[in-house]
Amino acid sequence: MGHVLGERSDVIGRRDEDADDLSYDRPEASGTMADRFTLATSGPSEFVFQEITLAPGQSTGWHYHPGEVLVVVRSGALTRYEAEGTCSVHTAGQAFMERAGAMNIHMGRNRGTTPVTLCLMYIKPVDSPLSIACAPH
Template structure:
């Protein structure tokens, strides 16, 4: 199942730690998205940039808006039928 969704993160907001059962293609429309990945890597994406979030529980991540303006994303989800778009998980031990 593929679908498109607009996601807005207010300043200071977080997606919470999660993973996707399928690949997600993201376009940052405005603001700055800061993602922390499963291995502790931090990726920063500015307005106009694209990113791909890989599928599966080994690719847990959290997205945060550390800026002062809303982060607006357009995400195209390619999720297998019968699965949720995202699965919430506990933060990794190293991040606590």
């Protein structure tokens, strides 16, 4: 028989009598992406969650990712530049995907006056870096 999250103390480190105190009503971050997408990996994958805050005027620098990245904009507006020349703006409550590989070089910049907070989920090959800095082609 399977276990419900919070039912076993060894699953999440809480005593069973505290299980009723758990709340799943408020997600850490939530965003909507209009496009349909698929994920594919070429071998064992590692999932990494990260929150990044960019101050006004700050950028990520040009980079690419060895694996796929799902991004939710928690606050602010991120301007995202692709090396091929396209530009898009993602605002709070929106989600987008960054595709894997050196052919997907991009940079994010906070062009606003308030911080941009991003919640990221990297789905990457085991033991690979989160991102690789590079120059645009």
